[in-house]
Amino acid sequence: xxxxxxxxxxxxxxxxxxxxxxxxxxxxxxxxxxxxxxxxxxxxxxxxxxxxxxxxxxxxxxxxxxxxxxxxxxxxxxxxxxxxxxxxxxxxxxxxxxxxxxxxxxxxxxxxxxxxxxxxxxxxxxxxxxxxxxxxxxxxxxxxxxxxxxxxxxxxxxxxxxxxxxxxxxxxxxxxxxxxxxxxxxxxxxxxxxxxxxxxxxxxxxxxxxxx
Amino acid sequence: xxxxxxxxxxxxxxxxxxxxxxxxxxxxxxxxxxxxxxxxxxxxxxxxxxxxxxxxxxxxxxxxxxxxxxxxxxxxxxxxxxxxxxxxxxxxxxxxxxxxxxxxxxxxxxxxxxxxxxxxxxxxxxxxxxxxxxxxxxxxxxxxxxxxxxxxxxxxxxxxxxxxxxxxxxxxxxxxxxxxxxxxxxxxxxxxxxxxxxxxxxxxxxxxxxxx
DNA sequence: GTTTAATTTAAACGAGTGTTTAAATTATTT
DNA sequence: AAATAATTTAAACACTCGTTTAAATTAAAC
Numbered sequence: 001x002x003x004x005x006x007x008x009x010x011x012x013x014x015x016x017x018x019x020x021x022x023x024x025x026x027x028x029x030x031x032x033x034x035x036x037x038x039x040x041x042x043x044x045x046x047x048x049x050x051x052x053x054x055x056x057x058x059x060x061x062x063x064x065x066x067x068x069x070x071x072x073x074x075x076x077x078x079x080x081x082x083x084x085x086x087x088x089x090x091x092x093x094x095x096x097x098x099x100x101x102x103x104x105x106x107x108x109x110x111x112x113x114x115x116x117x118x119x120x121x122x123x124x125x126x127x128x129x130x131x132x133x134x135x136x137x138x139x140x141x142x143x144x145x146x147x148x149x150x151x152x153x154x155x156x157x158x159x160x161x162x163x164x165x166x167x168x169x170x171x172x173x174x175x176x177x178x179x180x181x182x183x184x185x186x187x188x189x190x191x192x193x194x195x196x197x198x199x200x201x202x203x204x205x206x207x208x209x210x211x212x
Numbered sequence: 213x214x215x216x217x218x219x220x221x222x223x224x225x226x227x228x229x230x231x232x233x234x235x236x237x238x239x240x241x242x243x244x245x246x247x248x249x250x251x252x253x254x255x256x257x258x259x260x261x262x263x264x265x266x267x268x269x270x271x272x273x274x275x276x277x278x279x280x281x282x283x284x285x286x287x288x289x290x291x292x293x294x295x296x297x298x299x300x301x302x303x304x305x306x307x308x309x310x311x312x313x314x315x316x317x318x319x320x321x322x323x324x325x326x327x328x329x330x331x332x333x334x335x336x337x338x339x340x341x342x343x344x345x346x347x348x349x350x351x352x353x354x355x356x357x358x359x360x361x362x363x364x365x366x367x368x369x370x371x372x373x374x375x376x377x378x379x380x381x382x383x384x385x386x387x388x389x390x391x392x393x394x395x396x397x398x399x400x401x402x403x404x405x406x407x408x409x410x411x412x413x414x415x416x417x418x419x420x421x422x423x424x
Numbered sequence: 425g426t427t428t429a430a431t432t433t434a435a436a437c438g439a440g441t442g443t444t445t446a447a448a449t450t451a452t453t454t
Numbered sequence: 455a456a457a458t459a460a461t462t463t464a465a466a467c468a469c470t471c472g473t474t475t476a477a478a479t480t481a482a483a484c
Contacts, residue, residue: 007461023332025237029442039463044443046461119331119381120235123388154397155409161389162378162413169331169377176335177373185366197367201374204420205413219431241472251433256473258431 008046010036013103016057020112024054024120055128058117061110062129064102066136068095073139085147085203088140093195100191107191111171118168148207155210163202170198220258222248225315228269232324236266236332267340270329273322274341276314278348280307285351297359297415300352305407320386320403327384330376360419367422375414382410 014036018027029050033040047053072091076083083091099106117125130137145156170177174194181187189197226248230239241262245252259265284303288295295303311318329337342349357368382389386406393399401409 023237028440030440039461040442041444041464042462050442115331115381119327119384120238122234123385126388154393154399157393157397158389158406158409159413161385162382162410165381165385166374166378166417169381170374172331173335173373173377176338177370181366181369185369187366194370197370198374200420200423201371201417205378205417208412208416211412240470242470251431252472253434253474254432262472 007036007038007042010038011043011046011053012057012060015053016060016103016109016113017105019054019057019116020109023116054117054121058113058125058128059132061099061102061106061113062133065095065099065110066133068098070136070139073143076143083143083147085144085207086199088143088147089199089203093192093199096195097192108171108174111168111174115168115172118164144206151207151210156206159206163206166202166205167198170194219248219250219254222250223255223258223265224269224272227265228272228315228321228325229317231266231269231328232321235328266329270325270337270340271344273311273314273318273325274345277307277311277322278345280310282348282351283307285355288355295355295359297356297419298411300355300359301411301415305404305411308407309404317403319407320383323379323383323403324386327380330380331384356418363419363422368418371418375418378414378417379410382406 011032015027015032018032018035029043030040033043043050043053047056069092072095073088076088076091096107096110099110103109141156141160144160145151145153148156151159171191171194174191178187178189178194181189223244227239227244230244230247233239241255242252245255255262255265259268281304284307285300288300288303308319308323311322315321353368353372356372357363357365360368363371383406386403390401390406393401
């Protein structure tokens with residue numbers, strides 16, 4: 001039933017790299033299949049269409065990350081004291097970095113895919129994630145809201161999307177930014193260092209008192 | 213020399229709307245010219261290529277916004293007291309909203325174009341902006357740095373790019389987010405309301421003390 | 425009014441896209 | 455070993471894309 005080196009996996013591995021680098025619509029199936037060293041038609045044979053390939057690429061990461069993130073929320077919730085916002089955000093660092101064990105550069109690729117998907121797919125990815133991983137997201141939103149009870153839920157909605165933009169845009173251009181930072185300031189950061197830099201920024205923004 | 217209702221302007225007007233809505237590569241010249249009710253070939257005749265059309269669309273806004281933003285920086289600088297970070301960010305609101313006088317929905321379109329451009333164009337737009345409007349950007353960076361002297365310049369570099377991500381991603385999906393906010397919370401925000409929401413978020417993140 | 429330049433137009437070009445087809449090949453089952 | 459199913463392959467299909475061409479039209483200059 002399965003072939004030699006699993007054509008399906010070869011396609012997914014090649015596709016996720018190219019999608020993360022150059023976006024979905026800028027990546028042709030011919031480029032993917034030539035990098036994966038498989039036949040062009042095998043994408044449609046195994047996945048049906050390009051759109052379903054994109055979903056499969058994302059799902060392979062989300063299926064690992066989302067339950068892991070949920071577990072972290074549960075651990076925090078079972079603690080005796082209310083967690084701080086920074087603790088909640090920091091608890092996602094391990095699930096994110098664990099994606100590097102899954103595949104080389106897994107963390108960066110995942111975050112870049114997320115960013116590309118949110119912007120390119122005209123709301124389609126947003127629907128896909130909320131319908132397939134809604135309960136995991138709710139656990140996160142509840143934890144964050146509990147840590148900042150002075151923020152009304154409508155305001156929190158906006159701030160969490162500001163935060164999504166912060167992390168997703170930063171990661172989509174993390175490589176370019178790291179090059180500039182190295183040349184300009186002699187800094188040499190890896191992906192974890194950047195994540196640890198962005199957490200205080202996001203935590204401060206989410207919890208800042210609402211003006212009127 | 214000039215034609216009836218200025219074909220060039222009709223193209224720019226139609227193009228900027230479509231580019232902002234669906235991105236650059238997802239918008240075909242045929243769609244632009246049919247909306248603008250001009251001939252397909254007139255794009256190449258007046259602008260040379262699609263890439264140059266994109267630059268012309270962006271430049272039409274940047275040429276207005278950047279000097280106006282610089283003026284605001286100068287005004288703040290000539291004041292007797294050091295401005296707060298929120299004042300500096302807020303001083304950009306008027307230049308942004310003035311784009312609505314230029315064209316209907318000008319503010320939204322400009323910010324969406326900026327977001328699309330930074331993400332789609334693989335660093336090409338970043339280069340275009342820094343080389344063409346670098347001095348205006350420097351005035352802004354200097355003002356922000358002076359208002360938060362406890363942040364080292366390398367850290368400030370990262371935080372300003374976090375901020376770019378926040379604003380740019382938010383605006384690229386502002387329409388979708390406004391629809392959700394209206395359905396979920398009964399909120400009906402215009403672009404100014406969203407900008408005023410994001411400023412405290414960004415200001416808090418930029419100036420939060422560095423951990424160690 | 426005639427000539428010259430600028431612009432608009434319809435049509436085609438060449439290249440690239442995702443997808444489908446049917447035959448060839450490989451793997452599995454009986 | 456034979457029969458059946460799963461997979462791979464090369465080729466073609468139908469379509470869209472940005473760009474170019476050369477003729478038709480409109481505007482400007484003399």
